[in-house]
Amino acid sequence: MRLPPALCTAIAAAAVACGLAAPVASAPVAASHGMVVSAHRLATEAGVDVLRRGGNAIDAAVAVGYALAVVYPVAGNLGGGGFMTIRFADGSSAFLDFRETAPAAATEGMYLDALGTPVPQASTRGHLAAGVPGSVAGLEHARERFGTLDGATLLAPAVALAEEGFVLEEDDAAMLVAAAPELARDPAAAAIYLVDGGPPASGARLVQRDLGATLRAVGREGAAGFYAGPVAAEIARASREGGGLIGIEDLAAYQVRERAPVSCDYRGFTVVSAPPPSSGGVTLCLLLNVLEGFPLATLGRDSADYVHLVAEAMRLAFVERNTRLGDPDFVANPVAQLLSDGYAALLRGRIDPARVTPSPAMLAPIDRGESPQTTHYSVVDEAGNAVAVTTTLNGAFGAKVVAGSTGVLLNNEMDDFTVKPGVPNLFGLVQGRANAIAPGKRPLSSMTPTVVTKDGALVLVVGSPGGPRIITTVLQVIVNLIDHGMTVSDAVAAPRLHHQWLPDVLFVESGRLSVTVAKALEARGHEVREGRPWGEAQAVLVGGPALVTPATDGARYFGAADPRGPLGAAVGY
Ligand code: GLY
Numbered sequence: 295m296r297l298p299p300a301l302c303t304a305i306a307a308a309a310v311a312c313g314l315a316a317p318v319a320s321a322p323v324a325a326s327h328g329m330v331v332s333a334h335r336l337a338t339e340a341g342v343d344v345l346r347r348g349g350n351a352i353d354a355a356v357a358v359g360y361a362l363a364v365v366y367p368v369a370g371n372l373g374g375g376g377f378m379t380i381r382f383a384d385g386s387s388a389f390l391d392f393r394e395t396a397p398a399a400a401t402e403g404m405y406l407d408a409l410g411t412p413v414p415q416a417s418t419r420g421h422l423a424a425g426v427p428g429s430v431a432g433l434e435h436a437r438e439r440f441g442t443l444d445g446a447t448l449l450a451p452a453v454a455l456a457e458e459g460f461v462l463e464e465d466d467a468a469m470l471v472a473a474a475p476e477l478a479r480d481p482a483a484a485a486i487y488l489v490d491g492g493p494p495a496s497g498a499r500l501v502q503r504d505l506g507a508t509l510r511a512v513g514r515e516g517a518a519g520f521y522a523g524p525v526a527a528e529i530a531r532a533s534r535e536g537g538g539l540i541g542i543e544d545l546a547a548y549q550v551r552e553r554a555p556v557s558c559d560y561r562g563f564t565v566v567s568a569p570p571p572s573s574g575g576v577t578l579c580l581l582l583n584v585l586e587g588f589p590l591a592t593l594g595r596d597s598a599d600y601v602h603l604v605a606e607a608m609r610l611a612f613v614e615r616n617t618r619l620g621d622p623d624f625v626a627n628p629v630a631q632l633l634s635d636g637y638a639a640l641l642r643g644r645i646d647p648a649r650v651t652p653s654p655a656m657l658a659p660i661d662r663g664e665s666p667q668t669t670h671y672s673v674v675d676e677a678g679n680a681v682a683v684t685t686t687l688n689g690a691f692g693a694k695v696v697a698g699s700t701g702v703l704l705n706n707e708m709d710d711f712t713v714k715p716g717v718p719n720l721f722g723l724v725q726g727r728a729n730a731i732a733p734g735k736r737p738l739s740s741m742t743p744t745v746v747t748k749d750g751a752l753v754l755v756v757g758s759p760g761g762p763r764i765i766t767t768v769l770q771v772i773v774n775l776i777d778h779g780m781t782v783s784d785a786v787a788a789p790r791l792h793h794q795w796l797p798d799v800l801f802v803e804s805g806r807l808s809v810t811v812a813k814a815l816e817a818r819g820h821e822v823r824e825g826r827p828w829g830e831a832q833a834v835l836v837g838g839p840a841l842v843t844p845a846t847d848g849a850r851y852f853g854a855a856d857p858r859g860p861l862g863a864a865v866g867y
Contacts, residue, residue: 316805319787324849325866332671340451360452375428376685392432394425421538423706456506504701532698574742583638598814620728650819670757682743710737721761
């Protein structure tokens with residue numbers, strides 16, 4: 295058994311099962327009417343069923359989101375938040391921000407002790423780590439604004455999966471094995487996910503009656519079924535008793551934001567992605583703008599010159615990402631400046647083709663490895679509407695606490711704020727004041743749900759988990775398709791590289807570099823660190839299995855579930 299990336303950081307022992315072998319691509323899944331790709335087959339099937347019954351891509355995405363909350367508790371959620379990028383068949387687009395917010399009682403130094411030192415685990419574990427959840431508001435907003443089917447219909451698959459349960463496959467069970475010691479510390483979580491204090495075996499049926507009742511309340515009352523009434527009262531009670539800050543007023547005040555997506559052009563394609571409070575779209579576009587000035591296809595993705603340029607571009611882009619972006623309701627984000635041609639040229643000019651430009655040695659962040667407990671799904675319908683959703687609890691199983699009798703796992707998204715400037719977070723990200731904690735503020739994210747078009751036609755829907763590696767994962771899928779002519783499956787499976795400024799390390803997946811190229815990079819000053827695979831991109835390519843390969847047999851949509859995630863599935867019809 296190979297553990298999914300979501301588990302590989304959960305316990306050290308899991309690393310053995312994570313393997314270092316390069317992921318192997320299978321052929322893209324072809325279909326002519328619609329396609330859903332998600333991290334769990336049962337959720338994918340819930341979405342495809344909605345499409346078959348005449349629902350549009352937004353309806354299907356809502357059904358997938360609720361189903362993931364049941365069958366993929368490591369990251370799917372009601373108690374977290376996320377972003378939805380929509381590209382409608384008429385060419386218009388929309389972006390929904392349902393990121394968690396800091397509770398009203400949150401303060402900038404809330405995770406620091408009297409000496410100003412971060413208190414271990416205070417921002418990552420337990421009720422105090424949780425932001426006010428946004429997922430239910432986001433899914434309900436999407437359904438009401440852009441969907442065609444009623445809530446009870448879209449929630450029905452999730453309710454059935456929760457109340458009747460589903461049989462745990464080996465890879466489902468492995469997630470619970472990895473998280474069991476932490477889940478055991480919370481009686482509400484242990485009662486749901488553990489059997490006699492230990493993880494259930496594969497083949498067991500996971501029934502989540504409390505979660506089913508909460509889903510039913512949402513099906514009856516919409517978002518009010520979660521943000522008001524008995525569910526909200528129970529979340530607030532559990533938070534109070536658990537030392538958290540989420541009050542009933544915080545839940546009542548939660549608001550989805552519709553924002554203008556970020557967009558940019560790359561070699562004749564248009565990329566539409568997530569604006570702040572995600573750093574995803576801005577950093578992705580900054581990277582694409584810088585890389586457009588280099589002949590990537592000619593250099594060849596396996597050359598030292600290529601890897602050096604891409605890594606240096608990532609280093610420079612992450613300086614901007616980590617220091618200058620935050621919740622646009624609280625700080626002014628220099629998006630226009632960062633995405634200008636002049637800025638791309640400036641950064642390009644800072645890249646020395648022969649040597650690294652070392653990141654400042656102002657501190658030595660710990661490499662905490664990847665912490666990819668986020669999930670992405672991509673949906674396209676018959677009419678050509680496309681939806682990209684990335685949603686998260688932040689860490690695996692979030693804060694590892696369930697909100698009382700609601701059955702809802704809570705996020706630990708507060709750790710995405712700058713707990714203290716200069717101190718690395720769960721992802722090793724060293725961030726600045728723009729992302730400081732404030733009441734009602736949304737923590738800076740890296741989630742990058744993205745849609746790509748060309749000449750007004752839909753081309754690609756893509757996204758991934760992976761913390762900051764989300765951005766570089768999405769970047770590499772796009773570049774693999776556009777510059778290297780890969781099939782969508784190969785573009786998703788191809789081994790990746792990642793640099794995030796600090797730590798000053800070039801991370802590479804096994805199989806990405808030959809020994810010769812790794813040595814050549816070290817000679818230029820890179821600290822190259824090879825590790826296990828990361829991310830779990832879920833993509834739909836439109837028109838052919840590759841951009842350069844026309845479709846046959848009338849197929850229009852080509853889905854690729856990342857082979858790094860053993861439970862994921864692309865299903866079309
Ligand atoms: N919690 C991961 C992210 O939003 O980037």
